[in-house]
Amino acid sequence: MSDNQQFFRDTAERILADRLEQKHIVAAESRVLPGELFATLAENGIFLMLVPEEQGGIGASVAEALAILKPAGSAAAPGPLLETMLGNGLLAQAGVAPVEGTIALAFVGADELAGAVTLHDVGWGGLADHVLVVADDAGRARLTLSAGADWLATPGEGAAGEPSDRLSAPSLPGASAVLDAAGSYADALRRAALLRAGQQLGAIEWSFTRSIDYTGERSQFGKPIAKFQVIQQMLAELAGHVLAASTLLDAAAVGLSETLVAAAISRVGDAADSAIAICHQVHGAIGYSKEYALNYRTRRLMAWRADFGGVEYWRGALARGFITATREQFWPAVSDAGLQGAA
Amino acid sequence: MSAANLRLDLPDMPEAAAQLRLDVRAFIDEERKAGRLPPPERVGLGFSQEMTKRIAARGWIGLTWPKKYGGQERSALERYVVTEELLAAAVPVGAHWVADRQSGPVLLKFGTEEQRQEYLPRIVAGECGFCIGMSEPESGSDLASLKSRAQKVDGGWKINGRKIWTTNAHRVHYMIALVRTSVVEGARHAGISQLIIDLQAPGVTISPIISMAGEHDFNEVLLEDVFVPDKALIGQEGNGWNQVSAELAYERSGPERWLSSFRLIAELIDVLGPDARPSSQEELGRLLSHLLALRQLSMSVASMIQQGQTPNLEAAIVKDLGTKFEQEAVRVVRNIVSAENLTAHGRADRLKALLIHAQQYSPAFTIRGGTNEILRGIIAKGIGLR
Numbered sequence: 213m214s215d216n217q218q219f220f221r222d223t224a225e226r227i228l229a230d231r232l233e234q235k236h237i238v239a240a241e242s243r244v245l246p247g248e249l250f251a252t253l254a255e256n257g258i259f260l261m262l263v264p265e266e267q268g269g270i271g272a273s274v275a276e277a278l279a280i281l282k283p284a285g286s287a288a289a290p291g292p293l294l295e296t297m298l299g300n301g302l303l304a305q306a307g308v309a310p311v312e313g314t315i316a317l318a319f320v321g322a323d324e325l326a327g328a329v330t331l332h333d334v335g336w337g338g339l340a341d342h343v344l345v346v347a348d349d350a351g352r353a354r355l356t357l358s359a360g361a362d363w364l365a366t367p368g369e370g371a372a373g374e375p376s377d378r379l380s381a382p383s384l385p386g387a388s389a390v391l392d393a394a395g396s397y398a399d400a401l402r403r404a405a406l407l408r409a410g411q412q413l414g415a416i417e418w419s420f421t422r423s424i425d426y427t428g429e430r431s432q433f434g435k436p437i438a439k440f441q442v443i444q445q446m447l448a449e450l451a452g453h454v455l456a457a458s459t460l461l462d463a464a465a466v467g468l469s470e471t472l473v474a475a476a477i478s479r480v481g482d483a484a485d486s487a488i489a490i491c492h493q494v495h496g497a498i499g500y501s502k503e504y505a506l507n508y509r510t511r512r513l514m515a516w517r518a519d520f521g522g523v524e525y526w527r528g529a530l531a532r533g534f535i536t537a538t539r540e541q542f543w544p545a546v547s548d549a550g551l552q553g554a555a
Numbered sequence: 556m557s558a559a560n561l562r563l564d565l566p567d568m569p570e571a572a573a574q575l576r577l578d579v580r581a582f583i584d585e586e587r588k589a590g591r592l593p594p595p596e597r598v599g600l601g602f603s604q605e606m607t608k609r610i611a612a613r614g615w616i617g618l619t620w621p622k623k624y625g626g627q628e629r630s631a632l633e634r635y636v637v638t639e640e641l642l643a644a645a646v647p648v649g650a651h652w653v654a655d656r657q658s659g660p661v662l663l664k665f666g667t668e669e670q671r672q673e674y675l676p677r678i679v680a681g682e683c684g685f686c687i688g689m690s691e692p693e694s695g696s697d698l699a700s701l702k703s704r705a706q707k708v709d710g711g712w713k714i715n716g717r718k719i720w721t722t723n724a725h726r727v728h729y730m731i732a733l734v735r736t737s738v739v740e741g742a743r744h745a746g747i748s749q750l751i752i753d754l755q756a757p758g759v760t761i762s763p764i765i766s767m768a769g770e771h772d773f774n775e776v777l778l779e780d781v782f783v784p785d786k787a788l789i790g791q792e793g794n795g796w797n798q799v800s801a802e803l804a805y806e807r808s809g810p811e812r813w814l815s816s817f818r819l820i821a822e823l824i825d826v827l828g829p830d831a832r833p834s835s836q837e838e839l840g841r842l843l844s845h846l847l848a849l850r851q852l853s854m855s856v857a858s859m860i861q862q863g864q865t866p867n868l869e870a871a872i873v874k875d876l877g878t879k880f881e882q883e884a885v886r887v888v889r890n891i892v893s894a895e896n897l898t899a900h901g902r903a904d905r906l907k908a909l910l911i912h913a914q915q916y917s918p919a920f921t922i923r924g925g926t927n928e929i930l931r932g933i934i935a936k937g938i939g940l941r
Binding site for chain 2: 424427438439441443444445447448449451452454455456457458459460462463466471472474475476478479482524526527528529530531532534535536537538539540542543544546547549
């Protein structure tokens, strides 16, 4: 981890420790944004992470943004944190100044924007200050920035209990801009999904560590359950998922190759599935109670794996990059996929 | 333990590795053009003394070893590049595999100067191969319960016992055997030593064990009053357990743990086109994500070895994940072949043959070189559970 990444991680951990309590996480399920947390993140420039310095931002890399989002996932931080951070980054790419307040993101096909518009499952859509619609316009990303108040919101919620709303308007409100040539729709979606995978990894690591600790605290049959081989085997299996997912995610964040990002999202998806199953099994009944902190991570994993394409979409995308290769082209394609250290 | 401790740094690949990779690919191209490397119809490491000689001629055996023993003093990451290129192309490397990966490094770390002089240059030249004498009929996962005994006699040791699952014992020249040289009450890991046995020596009887995949790779090796001289002892008498533990990071983290079934996936990719149904593409994509993750892990562990670390926890994880991946690969390929009807009516005969063999071979992936349950015990210890 670079010094910069370490700095951003420490900053995020400090802010989260100071400004996020369990009551805020619970309140988010009643559509209350953790306001103090978001104000402090804004004061510290976190929402300008992906805005270049010459446009008044921090000019951080995706790897550095992940250094913020992993601890946020670990802390089960609610709210459109990723969306506001990336939304400002996308706006900057299109030459638009960053906005104050929160951003909700909606990825859609351009054909969905003709006439009366309905956006489905928009995280924090009814509560965000701004709505940024990212439309796939023949491969280019067309951005339309509008005020949250321009939309009629029908509240809904996802698996984590956070708002996931339907937004409608008689016609697409707001002003549009097109990303420059370097910014395709696929690039924008890829970055969103990779950052979401970072949040997932944080939640996975928290659940893994908590489960290890719990097996030392909980005794049955006269000894800590950590001493049972069956428990050890399950957590050893999860350790493999954690190591594989985190290593591939780190590698993907460096080069942002299409192949590697898709692979990292898929691999984190498997780690998430395994973490949900194993951490709950290890915890037994207590982990199933709403009061115990585990479910605030595992329900986020359930929600997050479906966002920004969803894990299955990225698996298909990954396969399509290889499927036309011949038997002898396959290995070079694997070894040139952009892995770190691969010469 | 916190998950933050479970993290691998991304490796810095030396500049020379890129050229080396191209050199190995050029060699593989030549071998293919000369008809010496047909696409395989079986999984697992092939064995060819002639191929080993040709690889040796390029200087790719003992690549990291000191020049005075014939090596090239290149980095572990460069060795990693050579091995993954050879394995991905299914080059039969079995004749030097164990010696290059394990026996040579053990001699470098624990052997005497005389032993190094005697064996290393011959390994580098592709002239002598080794096998590993660890498992016994009554000592599998519980290796420390081994019963083969070496009794001190004038000028050497007299060995009696039985080793089993000894890969290539019938084709290579030496075994490094793990035997009991003394009994220390209450300390089962003590009193174990490593000895080099010439497989041509009187008293050595090698019998084949045919696997369920129809192969003769394994053997049972009976040792009856086999004499080895004092100079056959590796390292310290009684320190064998520690020495063996030091080998395991080499044995467990290498690309052979996830590349055995690579050709099977390559054959599938060859046959499969963009019209494959979405469910097949999703399954394939998931498999590829595991392949890419394993490759990144394997490179990172090679980098740790290069830095002089002994990443036993990480290596155990790579082997656990890699061998599970290999079984998963067989299952996924089988499912896609079935769903897409790829091998019906005489189509894709090679894929069909390879898939049959891979299915027969697949139970071995998670057993050979230490079962996954034993590995997970090691991982559990590493994360603080025992």
